[in-house]
Amino acid sequence: MIDKKEIEDLIKKEKYEQAHNKISEFVEEKSTIDNYIFAEKIYKKLFEKIKFVKLKVALLRSITIESMIPILKVKAYKNKINPEIYLGQYNIIDQEILDVNSLLYNFAPDVLIIFSRIDEMAPKLLESFINLSEKEVEQEINNVITRLDDLFKSFRKKSKAKVIIHNFKIPQYPEFGIADSVNKKGQKKTFERLNNRLEEITKRYDDIYVLDYDQLTSRFGKENFFDEKLWYTSKAPVSKIGLENLADEYIRYLIPISGLTKKCLVLDLDNTLWGGVLGEEGVEGIDLGHSSPGNAFLDFQKEILKLYHKGFILAINSKNNERDVMEVFEKHPYMALKKEHFASMKINWKNKAENMKEIENELNIDLNTFVFFDDNPIERELIKTQFPQIHTIDLPKNPHLYPKKLKKLPDFEMLSFSDEDMKRGKMYYEQIQRKKLKESSSSLDDFYISLEMKAVISLNDSFSLPRLTKMTQKTNQFNLTTIRYSNSDIKNFMDSKNHRIYSLQLFDKFGDNGIVGEIIIKEEKETWIIDSFILSCRVIGRTVETAFLSYIIKQARAENIKFLIGKFIPTKKNLPVKDLYKKHNFNFVKKNKNENIWRLDIQKKDIKCPEWINITDK
Amino acid sequence: MQEKLKEIMSNIFDIPKEKINDSTSMKSVDKWDSLSHINLILSIEENFQIEISEDEMSQMTSYKTIKEILKRKL
Numbered sequence: 001m002i003d004k005k006e007i008e009d010l011i012k013k014e015k016y017e018q019a020h021n022k023i024s025e026f027v028e029e030k031s032t033i034d035n036y037i038f039a040e041k042i043y044k045k046l047f048e049k050i051k052f053v054k055l056k057v058a059l060l061r062s063i064t065i066e067s068m069i070p071i072l073k074v075k076a077y078k079n080k081i082n083p084e085i086y087l088g089q090y091n092i093i094d095q096e097i098l099d100v101n102s103l104l105y106n107f108a109p110d111v112l113i114i115f116s117r118i119d120e121m122a123p124k125l126l127e128s129f130i131n132l133s134e135k136e137v138e139q140e141i142n143n144v145i146t147r148l149d150d151l152f153k154s155f156r157k158k159s160k161a162k163v164i165i166h167n168f169k170i171p172q173y174p175e176f177g178i179a180d181s182v183n184k185k186g187q188k189k190t191f192e193r194l195n196n197r198l199e200e201i202t203k204r205y206d207d208i209y210v211l212d213y214d215q216l217t218s219r220f221g222k223e224n225f226f227d228e229k230l231w232y233t234s235k236a237p238v239s240k241i242g243l244e245n246l247a248d249e250y251i252r253y254l255i256p257i258s259g260l261t262k263k264c265l266v267l268d269l270d271n272t273l274w275g276g277v278l279g280e281e282g283v284e285g286i287d288l289g290h291s292s293p294g295n296a297f298l299d300f301q302k303e304i305l306k307l308y309h310k311g312f313i314l315a316i317n318s319k320n321n322e323r324d325v326m327e328v329f330e331k332h333p334y335m336a337l338k339k340e341h342f343a344s345m346k347i348n349w350k351n352k353a354e355n356m357k358e359i360e361n362e363l364n365i366d367l368n369t370f371v372f373f374d375d376n377p378i379e380r381e382l383i384k385t386q387f388p389q390i391h392t393i394d395l396p397k398n399p400h401l402y403p404k405k406l407k408k409l410p411d412f413e414m415l416s417f418s419d420e421d422m423k424r425g426k427m428y429y430e431q432i433q434r435k436k437l438k439e440s441s442s443s444l445d446d447f448y449i450s451l452e453m454k455a456v457i458s459l460n461d462s463f464s465l466p467r468l469t470k471m472t473q474k475t476n477q478f479n480l481t482t483i484r485y486s487n488s489d490i491k492n493f494m495d496s497k498n499h500r501i502y503s504l505q506l507f508d509k510f511g512d513n514g515i516v517g518e519i520i521i522k523e524e525k526e527t528w529i530i531d532s533f534i535l536s537c538r539v540i541g542r543t544v545e546t547a548f549l550s551y552i553i554k555q556a557r558a559e560n561i562k563f564l565i566g567k568f569i570p571t572k573k574n575l576p577v578k579d580l581y582k583k584h585n586f587n588f589v590k591k592n593k594n595e596n597i598w599r600l601d602i603q604k605k606d607i608k609c610p611e612w613i614n615i616t617d618k
Numbered sequence: 619m620q621e622k623l624k625e626i627m628s629n630i631f632d633i634p635k636e637k638i639n640d641s642t643s644m645k646s647v648d649k650w651d652s653l654s655h656i657n658l659i660l661s662i663e664e665n666f667q668i669e670i671s672e673d674e675m676s677q678m679t680s681y682k683t684i685k686e687i688l689k690r691k692l
Contacts, residue, residue: 064653229675233675
């Protein structure tokens with residue numbers, strides 16, 4: 001049992017990250033409302049000390065839900081998010097969204113959550129469903145959808161905030177009872193249709209997401225989610241356990257919205273990926289297979305493999321003999337995870353903190369994007385104290401619960417998965433192989449040649465729209481102007497007559513790196529202006545930028561363009577590309593405020609494509 | 619039990635534990651409104667593992683009455 005004094009002491013000793021973790025453990029141990037309120041206050045003492053991502057969250061609702069706010073805040077603080085919350089007045093949703101001068105717009109949210117009840121939106125679907133004709137049912141659905149569509153339209157005119165809207169809970173006791181499914185206008189079918197229509201209309205807008213409230217309530221049981229007493233006395237229908245699970249679900253959205261999705265899962269081996277100690281039991285002796293508890297370990301491995309396929313990076317940090325482990329990878333028939341799924345493996349007898357540091361260096365990603373799974377509480381404690389920024393998971397004692405523990409984790413939530421994202425796990429593995437090759441190549445040119453690079457360049461490729469948007473939004477280092485664009489901006493450029501977007505996909509002997517280069521051109525008379533020039537950091541230092549520019553010049557000449565203008569806007573992060581245009585023989589023209597303008601006379605000067613990169617058009 | 623109750627009330631209404639006594643009531647505490655009352659009821663139910671009826675809920679408007687009701691139920 002953690003007591004409050006222990007937390008206060010850590011703060012006094014200025015061990016803020018550890019205090020942060022302890023507060024989380026404190027509420028998880030006893031998650032009563034008063035403890036949440038207490039934790040909320042203590043967390044606030046850490047605001048100036050460790051970094052939290054600030055986020056303005058508006059919640060419009062047709063129920064009393066005030067009690068969830070401290071729960072939501074504490075769960076957000078736990079994940080290093082500091083939400084400022086605006087709670088709309090009870091049952092005032094439409095007015096807030098339609099009125100330009102409402103408190104909602106005054107608040108200027110980053111995220112808007114809409115939680116409305118069907119008994120407000122279409123009471124007939126509950127109260128008089130039995131008496132409605134099929135046509136009337138359809139009419140009710142249409143009314144709800146039109147009303148919501150109008151709200152989305154109106155909101156999008158005024159705000160770019162992400163929107164999370166609850167869908168509608170299917171009644172757990174349908175009006176026709178067990179005959180519901182036989183009935184032509186079954187109530188379950190009606191609600192499913194309503195929810196499907198809701199999903200369809202949200203797709204017409206950018207950044208509107210449906211929170212599957214029906215599924216959420218079923219996960220814990222609709223009856224447990226509902227508190228009759230609080231409903232009838234206070235219009236607060238969601239039970240305490242419901243409020244916690246709802247807050248957890250919101251956190252699943254707030255993590256990726258705040259850019260806090262974890263990237264890498266670091267795993268122990270003995271009693272984590274298989275049962276038993278390999279050094280004692282040998283390859284044949286470990287528990288992994290089709291009978292308990294080996295089947296739970298196998299399922300756990302399968303869950304981990306799914307993360308790999310969604311693009312997350314896997315690593316091993318284990319005290320073992322490396323040779324023994326390789327034997328398991330090679331010989332054990334039930335290893336769902338293979339050697340090539342791990343971008344980094346530290347299998348030795350060093351202490352795990354040291355290994356963790358090496359994994360960080362090898363992968364070149366921040367420790368705060370790591371999640372660590374280890375069955376041994378002592379190892380966990382070591383990592384918790386040495387690297388409190390890593391999310392160390394307290395594994396349940398019983399391995400049967402490992403797969404569920406991983407599935408429930410919000411750390412790997414993303415708002416959407418692009419094809420690019422899904423390849424990431426593989427790319428990191430290949431990246432490490434490249435690094436090893438670089439270390440073994442004698443000269444840099446030899447290294448470039450040995451990579452066997454092939455660049456495929458596309459013009460206005462609308463299939464890659466999300467990736468191209470994301471590159472403008474997320475890339476900081478190799479980004480000459482750091483102008484952030486939205487999906488619709490990028491689409492407009494592609495459709496426009498005086499803009500075009502070139503994208504570069506890079507292949508090499510280790511595989512497909514995906515789309516790693518983007519150039520946005522603004523066309524003027526006899527001149528092309530490079531509005532944006534972005535390269536993903538995973539291909540920096542491979543002369544791809546030179547190849548890309550040489551291609552642009554070739555295209556420009558074919559259209560009788562005389563000059564290429566390059567711009568550089570310095571930021572804290574893009575200094576490495578400060579001299580990019582200079583290095584490529586552009587002449588400095590002038591400085592407009594903080595914008596440096598460079599020009600290349602392409603009728604007179606050329607940029608040669610490096611011989612080791614082979615360029616093709618798509 | 620009284621200590622625990624004071625601690626709960628102190629957290630929820632943001633008042634020092636020492637200042638809570640029999641005269642502490644919904645009328646005398648600023649932050650004690652119908653909404654924070656829900657938090658109080660939920661916290662009492664969870665901490666003492668009891669169920670509070672609607673009648674009790676509407677009577678529990680001062681430290682004194684809460685204490686009396688809890689004594690009866692525990």
